[in-house]
Amino acid sequence: EFRRVLFRSRAALDGLKAVAKDNTDLQRVTEEVEPYASTGAPTLAAVQRRFDAVATKIATASHRSEGDGLVDRTLNRIKSLLTVRRIVPAGGNAGQEGVDARLARAASRVEDGNLVEAVHLLEGLEGAEAKAAKPWIAEARARIAAEHASTLLHVQWVALIAPAGD
Numbered sequence: 432e433f434r435r436v437l438f439r440s441r442a443a444l445d446g447l448k449a450v451a452k453d454n455t456d457l458q459r460v461t462e463e464v465e466p467y468a469s470t471g472a473p474t475l476a477a478v479q480r481r482f483d484a485v486a487t488k489i490a491t492a493s494h495r496s497e498g499d500g501l502v503d504r505t506l507n508r509i510k511s512l513l514t515v516r517r518i519v520p521a522g523g524n525a526g527q528e529g530v531d532a533r534l535a536r537a538a539s540r541v542e543d544g545n546l547v548e549a550v551h552l553l554e555g556l557e558g559a560e561a562k563a564a565k566p567w568i569a570e571a572r573a574r575i576a577a578e579h580a581s582t583l584l585h586v587q588w589v590a591l592i593a594p595a596g597d
Contacts, residue, residue, distance in 0.1 A: 457587055473573060475544055475574055482537075485563065486537070490534060492559035492562070492563045
């Protein structure tokens with residue numbers, strides 16, 4: 432319960448900051464969750480749910496024609512009505528570095544709850560694809576920071592209540 436409140440409450444974070452003055456690990460926790468104290472970090476389930484829509488936007492961006500002529504605009508309009516994502520085995524081929532292969536690998540990582548690897552894969556995108564991925568990457572980073580902070584808090588709590596060794 433404390434973890435849930437901490438990541439959604441400015442007052443709880445301020446209280447932790449006061450306690451963390453002499454503890455660098457706790458100070459690190461407060462720094463990690465500070466940007467999300469007002470809005471809260473999204474849950475893993477929420478980040479996972481949003482991935483498919485973002486992957487579709489990324490795939491659409493990767494298949495857009497760059498030209499500005501009538502044919503390019505018409506093709507882009509048709510492509511905006513149909514979304515095509517190639518199916519690539521989740522493991523992907525190590526030699527494949529295309530957007531579709533990267534998306535397939537990221538989708539597999541997201542499904543497994545491995546947001547760190549998914550973010551790493553999407554950070555390699557460029558141009559319109561990177562722009563489409565940016566909001567999801569920010570959400571995933573918020574979740575990663577919350578999980579890391581939660582783990583550090585747990586370790587600190589156990590250290591405080593564990594009996595001193597003889």
